[in-house]
Amino acid sequence: MLYREAGDFKTSYVADSQTFPIKFDRYGYYVLLGFAFLVMPLIINDYWANSIVVPFLIYAIAALGLNILIGYCGQLSLGTGGFMAVGAYASYKMMTAFPELNIIFVIIIAGMVTACVGVLFGLPSLRIKGFYLAVATLAAQFFLIWLFTRTAWFYNYSPTGMISAPTREVFGVPVTGPRASAVSMYMICLCFLVASAWLARNLTRGSMGRKWMAIRDMDIAAEIIGVNPLIAKLTAFAVSSFLVGISGALLFAVYLGAAEAGEAFGIDKSFLVLFMVIIGGLGSIFGAFAGAAFLIVGPVLLKLLLVNSLGWPTDLAAHLEIMIVGALIIVFLIVEPHGIAALWRTIKEKLRLWPFPY
Amino acid sequence: MSGQGEGMRDTVTDEGYMTADGRKIGGVAMEMRNITLRFGGVVAIKDISFDIRWGEIRAIIGPNGAGKSSMLNVISGFYHPQEGEVIYKGYKRPAMRPYQVAQQGIARTFQNIALFEGMSVLDNIMTGRLHHMKANMFQQAIWWGRAAREEAENRAQVEKIIDFLEIQHIRKTPVSRLPYGLKKRVELARALAAEPAILLLDEPMAGMNVEEKEDMCRFILDVNDEFGTTTVLIEHDMGVVMDLSDRVVVMDYGKKIGDGTPDEVRNNQEVINAYLGVAHD
Numbered sequence: 047m048l049y050r051e052a053g054d055f056k057t058s059y060v061a062d063s064q065t066f067p068i069k070f071d072r073y074g075y076y077v078l079l080g081f082a083f084l085v086m087p088l089i090i091n092d093y094w095a096n097s098i099v100v101p102f103l104i105y106a107i108a109a110l111g112l113n114i115l116i117g118y119c120g121q122l123s124l125g126t127g128g129f130m131a132v133g134a135y136a137s138y139k140m141m142t143a144f145p146e147l148n149i150i151f152v153i154i155i156a157g158m159v160t161a162c163v164g165v166l167f168g169l170p171s172l173r174i175k176g177f178y179l180a181v182a183t184l185a186a187q188f189f190l191i192w193l194f195t196r197t198a199w200f201y202n203y204s205p206t207g208m209i210s211a212p213t214r215e216v217f218g219v220p221v222t223g224p225r226a227s228a229v230s231m232y233m234i235c236l237c238f239l240v241a242s243a244w245l246a247r248n249l250t251r252g253s254m255g256r257k258w259m260a261i262r263d264m265d266i267a268a269e270i271i272g273v274n275p276l277i278a279k280l281t282a283f284a285v286s287s288f289l290v291g292i293s294g295a296l297l298f299a300v301y302l303g304a305a306e307a308g309e310a311f312g313i314d315k316s317f318l319v320l321f322m323v324i325i326g327g328l329g330s331i332f333g334a335f336a337g338a339a340f341l342i343v344g345p346v347l348l349k350l351l352l353v354n355s356l357g358w359p360t361d362l363a364a365h366l367e368i369m370i371v372g373a374l375i376i377v378f379l380i381v382e383p384h385g386i387a388a389l390w391r392t393i394k395e396k397l398r399l400w401p402f403p404y
Numbered sequence: 405m406s407g408q409g410e411g412m413r414d415t416v417t418d419e420g421y422m423t424a425d426g427r428k429i430g431g432v433a434m435e436m437r438n439i440t441l442r443f444g445g446v447v448a449i450k451d452i453s454f455d456i457r458w459g460e461i462r463a464i465i466g467p468n469g470a471g472k473s474s475m476l477n478v479i480s481g482f483y484h485p486q487e488g489e490v491i492y493k494g495y496k497r498p499a500m501r502p503y504q505v506a507q508q509g510i511a512r513t514f515q516n517i518a519l520f521e522g523m524s525v526l527d528n529i530m531t532g533r534l535h536h537m538k539a540n541m542f543q544q545a546i547w548w549g550r551a552a553r554e555e556a557e558n559r560a561q562v563e564k565i566i567d568f569l570e571i572q573h574i575r576k577t578p579v580s581r582l583p584y585g586l587k588k589r590v591e592l593a594r595a596l597a598a599e600p601a602i603l604l605l606d607e608p609m610a611g612m613n614v615e616e617k618e619d620m621c622r623f624i625l626d627v628n629d630e631f632g633t634t635t636v637l638i639e640h641d642m643g644v645v646m647d648l649s650d651r652v653v654v655m656d657y658g659k660k661i662g663d664g665t666p667d668e669v670r671n672n673q674e675v676i677n678a679y680l681g682v683a684h685d
Contacts, residue, residue, distance in 0.1 A: 059559040248547040252555055253537040260520050260531050267518035270480055272506030272535050281541060
């Protein structure tokens, strides 16, 4: 009787509509949050931070953003890589133009810039739907990357065409640049992720989220009920691009340190984040985390297993890793087309009755 | 019977009239003036005029393809007629998008259920209250003050409707898991949640068994009785129409062939012809 819903009575609508209505979930969440903020900084090392934890945190933000657009509002987008590049280049331009501006504000403003660009490229969604919209956002992807590689102003006329993040500090601790430690990188990404998840959850639980979901499920009925499709779709693009922009800025400034648009933010990034959202579960905040974990942590664990435990050669393991992860994705989508989040829901429903299923 | 019907027609004045069961019906809520709607060469609605009065249950009937649903779509702003005008609350209504019409207090249900399948029953009904929720995006993002307060207030209103329509047990169920009859009821709940001035029901009883039909009739009458909601309904079940409605518009081939109380309509020769089938000229 580990997990129980019975006897957990709600006496107000506020209590009934909270994020974790079941006590066990709520305490589990507090424990996890406490672990992430208090214990992880003590035990994290460079290897874990660089190979798993920091990319997971950053891609989870991107997956949250894309999930709002695709999972909640039903607007298919393949421009994620391009929007991440907007966040990255916006943060780079701001870091170099205003060196005294705090990096936290830089990243938030980079997100806002991306939101504006996202709204611009979201305008076609008012006329076209589904795959046609996906193709239109694909145009955004290629156009933005082209723009950032061809226009020297964006990379401050550097001869290599690369952008590299200067050192910036938060409370005197460097979080970007070569002097940044694993703990500081982890902490800034974690703070942004927790804030993003909180924002995304709040926006999707209220009237805004219902407007998005109404547009997703049946746009004509939504309009007749009183949803303005223009505002609903463009706000979804704005919020989604905001989060994607933040993750792009973090990926460049904190994680990579130096980047080149075509290489760091290519179409493969768009697909990576799209797969995270689909595998994790469309229309679920938890799904964004699960999908990011699956696609970031999965390959690393596989590599650890094959190379370190079984002692296979690295190149063989690398190829096998790609094949196994690919096969896992396919198997996963056949077994549970609605993603890890749906799987988790099924488990929870089973646990409600466990151990007496009748 | 026909005498009673004629007597009633005399008493339909600008101020209103009394129904057979003694309810007081108010003045004109909405007036359709010479509406003509064409799709290319097809004329779906030909020069139709009628009015809808505050508090009444107004039925639109007619054989398949008569233009009933098109008429409802004109009222809800989904179609824009080529000719004629819609007078609402005394003013000519300009060409509007459907969401603007909804904001003016006109809610509807659909012939083929148009619920949001991916959302729970509760969320579907809460969606009906969208224009009672005014918190902006930033207030919602931090879930503070207005956003949280509005959510709880509107939830309380929605719970009243859930009680009213007796769907407490499925509150948290995803709509896609519900049987057809319950979906129809949830759709009515969503329309009612908007607290509409005029409620449009497109075949609320299509495909239901007798018991479900009786429930639905009861709900429609109760809604009208309790909230005084003006209701316009399209229905094929003549028994239901004649029992429920105060006045009936009969359409055939896009034209209005009858308008009046159920008794008047029942005795109208053109209506009988349309339903029993007489060769058209």
